[in-house]
Amino acid sequence: xxxxxxxxxxxxxxxxxxxxxxxxxxxxxxxxxxxxxxxxxxxxxxxxxxxxxxxxxxxxxxxxxxxxxxxxxxxxxxxxxxxxxxxxxxxxxxxxxxxx
Amino acid sequence: xxxxxxxxxxxxxxxxxxxxxxxxxxxxxxxxxxxxxxxxxxxxxxxxxxxxxxxxxxxxxxxxxxxxxxxxxxxxxxxxxxxxxxxxxxxxxxxxxxxxxxxxxxxxxxxxxxxxxxxxxxxxxxxxxxxxxxxxxxxxxxxxxxxxxxxxxxxxxxxxxxxxxxxxxxxxxxxxxxxxx
Amino acid sequence: xxxxxxxxxxxxxxxxxxxxxxxxxxxxxxxxxxxxxxxxxxxxxxxxxxxxxxxxxxxxxxxxxxxxxxxxxxxxxxxxxxxxxxxxxxxxxxxxxxxxxxxxxxxxxxxxxxxxxxxxxxxxxxxxxxxxxxxxxxxxxxxxxxxxxxxxxxxxxxxxxxxxxxxxxxxxxxxxxxxxxxxxxxxxxxxxxxxxxxxxxxxxxxxxxxxxxxxxxxxxxxxxxxxxxxxxxxxxxxxxxxxxxxxxxxxxxxxxxxxxxxxxxxxxxxxxxxxxxxxxxxxxxxxxxxxxxxxxxxxxxxxxxxxxxxxxxxxxxxxxxxxxxxxxxxxxxxxxxxxxxxxxxx
Numbered sequence: 001x002x003x004x005x006x007x008x009x010x011x012x013x014x015x016x017x018x019x020x021x022x023x024x025x026x027x028x029x030x031x032x033x034x035x036x037x038x039x040x041x042x043x044x045x046x047x048x049x050x051x052x053x054x055x056x057x058x059x060x061x062x063x064x065x066x067x068x069x070x071x072x073x074x075x076x077x078x079x080x081x082x083x084x085x086x087x088x089x090x091x092x093x094x095x096x097x098x099x100x
Numbered sequence: 101x102x103x104x105x106x107x108x109x110x111x112x113x114x115x116x117x118x119x120x121x122x123x124x125x126x127x128x129x130x131x132x133x134x135x136x137x138x139x140x141x142x143x144x145x146x147x148x149x150x151x152x153x154x155x156x157x158x159x160x161x162x163x164x165x166x167x168x169x170x171x172x173x174x175x176x177x178x179x180x181x182x183x184x185x186x187x188x189x190x191x192x193x194x195x196x197x198x199x200x201x202x203x204x205x206x207x208x209x210x211x212x213x214x215x216x217x218x219x220x221x222x223x224x225x226x227x228x229x230x231x232x233x234x235x236x237x238x239x240x241x242x243x244x245x246x247x248x249x250x251x252x253x254x255x256x257x258x259x260x261x262x263x264x265x266x267x268x269x270x271x272x273x274x275x276x277x278x279x280x281x
Numbered sequence: 282x283x284x285x286x287x288x289x290x291x292x293x294x295x296x297x298x299x300x301x302x303x304x305x306x307x308x309x310x311x312x313x314x315x316x317x318x319x320x321x322x323x324x325x326x327x328x329x330x331x332x333x334x335x336x337x338x339x340x341x342x343x344x345x346x347x348x349x350x351x352x353x354x355x356x357x358x359x360x361x362x363x364x365x366x367x368x369x370x371x372x373x374x375x376x377x378x379x380x381x382x383x384x385x386x387x388x389x390x391x392x393x394x395x396x397x398x399x400x401x402x403x404x405x406x407x408x409x410x411x412x413x414x415x416x417x418x419x420x421x422x423x424x425x426x427x428x429x430x431x432x433x434x435x436x437x438x439x440x441x442x443x444x445x446x447x448x449x450x451x452x453x454x455x456x457x458x459x460x461x462x463x464x465x466x467x468x469x470x471x472x473x474x475x476x477x478x479x480x481x482x483x484x485x486x487x488x489x490x491x492x493x494x495x496x497x498x499x500x501x502x503x504x505x506x507x508x509x510x511x512x513x514x515x516x517x518x519x520x521x522x523x524x525x526x527x528x529x530x531x532x533x534x535x536x537x538x539x540x541x542x543x544x545x546x547x548x549x550x551x552x553x554x555x556x557x558x559x560x561x562x563x564x565x566x567x568x569x570x571x572x573x574x575x576x577x578x579x580x581x582x583x584x585x586x587x588x589x590x591x592x593x594x595x596x597x598x599x600x601x602x603x604x605x606x607x608x609x610x611x612x613x614x615x616x617x618x619x620x621x622x623x624x625x626x627x
Contacts, residue, residue, distance in 0.1 A: 002106045002146070005215045009206055010110050010143075014117050014136075016202045021121035024191050029126050029172060033133050036164070037117055040140055043156075051147045052214065054223035059149050059230075060237050066159050067249045071256035073164045077171045078263035084175055085266075127357065127419070134412075154401035158445075162408025166415065166438065173419045173427065231398065231458055 007048035014041035028080055028090045032073070039069050106146055113139035126172045130165055137161045148227040151234055284387075292393050293374075300373055304533040305335040307582065314586040345522035350421075353519060357420035362520070362527035365413025368406040369534035375399045376541045377460055379551045379571040383564055391551075391571065392461065399460040400452065403542055404445050407497060410535065411437045414499075417528070421519035429518070432597060433499055439601060440496035440503075443608035447489035450619040451479050451546050464550035476554035480547040485615045487547040489608055494539040496604065498532060501589035505597050540581035541574075548577055 018041060021034025043062045050058025084090055116135040123129045137160045144153035209215060226233050238246050309324065309331060316323030324331035349358065379391035396402050411434045418430015452458065455466045463479075471477045480487045496503040520528060544550060551574040595603070 002103055005210070006106065006110070007143070007147070008209065008215070010113070012202055012205060013114055016198045017114070017117040017121060020194060020198055023194050025121065027126055029168065030120070030129050033120055033129055033168065036160075037120060037133065037136065040137065040160070043152075044140055044143060047144055047147050047149045047152060050149065050226075052220075054221035054226065056223070056226050056233055056237050059152055059226075059234055060242050062149075062152055063155065063234065063238070064242075064245055064249055066155060068252060070159055070164055071252050073167060074256050074260045075263070077167055078260040081171060081175070082263050090175065131357075150396075150398045151401070154398045154405050157405040158401065158408050162405060162411070162441075163438065166408075166411055166434065169412075169415055169419075170431065170434070173415070173431065231401075 004048050004052045008045060011041045011045040011048070014038075014044070026091050026093055028083070028092055028095075029077075031092065032076055032080070036069065036073065039065060102146055106143070109139040109142040109146070113143070127169065130168050130172060133168075134161050134165050137165070149230065151231040288387075288389060289393065292389075292391070296373055296378070296393060297370065300370060300534060300537060301530075303537050303582075304530050305339065307533045307536065308338060308529070309334045310582070311586055311589075314583065315590045318587070318590045339526075342522050342526040347523060348521045350519055352422045354420040354422060357416050358519075359524075361413050361417035361420055362524045362531070363413075364416060365410060365531040366527050366534065368409040368413075369531045369538060372403055372406045372535075372538040373541065375402050375460055376538070376545055377464055377550055378541070378574050380567055382567045382571075391567075395459065395461055398458050400448055400458045400463075400546075404441070404448075407444065408438075408441055410497070410531075413528075413531065417520070423519055426518050432505065436499070436503065436505075436597075436600060436604070437497055439604035440493040440608070443489055443604060443612050444493040444497060446609070446612035447486045447493065447615060448546060449612075449616050450483045450486040453616075453619050453623055454479065454482055460545055460550075463546055464552060467549040468552050470554070476549060476552065478547065478549045483547070483615070483619065485611065486619075487543075489612050489615065490547070491543060493604075493608065494543060495585070495588065496600070498535040498539055498585075500532070500536060500585055502592040502594045503600055504589075505594055505600065536582060536585050537578065540578045540585065543581055544574065544577040550574060 015038050018034045018038035021037065022031050025031055025034065043065055046058040046062045050056065080090065083095065087095060089095065113136050116132045116139065119132040120129045120136065123132060137156060141153040141156040144156060313323035313331065324334045327333045327337045349355065374393040375396055377392040381388040381390050414437070415430050415434040418426045421427070451463060455463045457463070467476065467478050469477045471481065475481065551570040553570070553573045
């Protein structure tokens with residue numbers, strides 16, 4: 001029987017790796033993938049707590065997180081494609097028109 | 101047996117997640133992320149969330165990541181000039197800061213009551229009839245979020261089509277070919 | 282505990298062996314059926330009636346020179362055939378290919394894994410089948426392969442939706458995701474005469490599922506991504522010998538698994554309505570039930586071949602239009618009507 005502490009620590013580690021990806025990579029798509037990694041780390045945490053407390057609410061919430069993540073990925077990739085068409089780059093350091 | 105499986109899935113998930121961040125080629129990153137999702141689906145099965153593990157594979161590994169792969173392949177991002185290196189100078193600093201924050205969080209959370217004890221209740225109906233239980237909840241108690249989620253998906257669908265639509269090119273004068281459907 | 286483990290291993294070995302054997306002989310069956318439809322003989326020189334042809338083909342593939350072109354992305358090039366063959370073979374794990382078999386003093390249930398999310402497992406593995414094709418097309422570093430791979434992948438994704446939604450009617454009628462219970466639910470008689478097969482209670486769902494299965498397995502008339510006249514054989518243009526054979530094996534394995542799933546979901550599985558009495562559990566009857574399942578699956582494999590050599594293929598835009606504008610609304614309407622009918626009956 002794996003105690004919930006293990007799952008929580010694993011979720012925290014995955015989340016931290018996702019944050020690292022967002023902060024250090026310059027490729028917009030890899031940044032996006034790291035965001036997905038963060039979302040899934042949180043999903044793991046929710047499901048672990050759902051089992052711990054015997055509540056189904058955790059699992060229902062994960063269902064909604066997945067739905068919203070799917071919609072977000074679709075829109076985000078559409079934005080990336082539109083960006084690529086205009087600027088021919090996906091390097092976030094070059095997409096800096098709004099920078100002061 | 102369950103503990104061994106947990107450690108296998110956990111280690112592979114962490115290693116794949118690290119490779120997502122470290123690979124230069126975005127296709128390899130995407131495939132590592134798929135591996136991470138598989139491991140997470142396995143962990144969900146260990147946590148008795150059978151429906152969610154299947155939905156994870158169907159939606160995340162089977163649809164969202166394919167969308168990522170499509171975009172990467174169509175934008176031809178595997179070419180040498182498209183691949184970048186991680187930001188060299190500050191990377192180790194970020195790693196150290198994050199490790200520090202992570203350790204502080206774990207240290208704080210480890211003092212909570214729920215951290216090192218068995219759960220207060222086990223819901224056998226949730227484990228035995230997982231899909232039916234979640235289905236009943238979704239259509240009774242969480243009906244409003246369910247409908248809102250469907251609106252979100254519709255809005256995303258319309259938004260995506262609008263965002264990637266290209267303007268029709270104007271044909272030269274005197275050559276009014278009609279667009280066939 | 283150990284005997285359970287051995288039982289599962291034996292079941293896996295038997296199922297895999299049967300699956301791969303059927304896949305090998307499907308190559309021969311395809312050529313023979315196409316020859317029959319085209320009014321000529323098929324292969325008939327290697328062994329009686331050409332029965333050793335698959336053996337000859339297998340040996341040919343093994344001895345052929347295995348070329349890995351220098352311009353490909355090696356890792357993914359070698360991974361893609363495996364990525365497409367693995368889900369194709371794994372899907373068979375939840376299909377019940379018979380009732381229980383009373384052997385060695387125990388009742389062996391003829392299903393490798395009785396998951397409580399059986400149908401979702403099949404849908405999950407179907408969505409994973411897209412990876413091998415997309416990656417194979419991309420790794421070949423060849424614009425025709427890439428386009429062929431992406432076309433095939435988007436075709437498969439579009440028809441996955443129709444496939445998943447068309448089974449929901451069956452789910453609602455059965456009330457469970459387990460394939461065992463889907464088969465058990467089809468054993469009663471409707472009006473005392475006709476078995477309650479889901480093809481009779483869900484005709485539209487059955488039709489949608491069958492056509493979507495054709496599109497999922499990239500079989501004609503939906504085989505534009507891989508036909509010879511377009512795209513120079515598409516995503517497997519750069520593959521040779523055993524890896525090419527693996528793509529083909531995966532396609533046939535997908536066909537066999539789709540036929541098995543169609544039989545299980547809509548045509549009563551291993552159930553033969555009038556000849557086998559209820560609760561017959563002797564060894565002879567169990568073997569007969571396996572034979573019934575095999576015969577039904579074989580019939581649907583023949584339907585696959587028949588359709589391929591009879592109908593012309595769809596153009597890509599017609600295919601996508603059919604998947605999104607026709608099948609998706611029809612399957613949603615199927616769900617609504619089935620739900621209303623079930624609610625009306627109380």
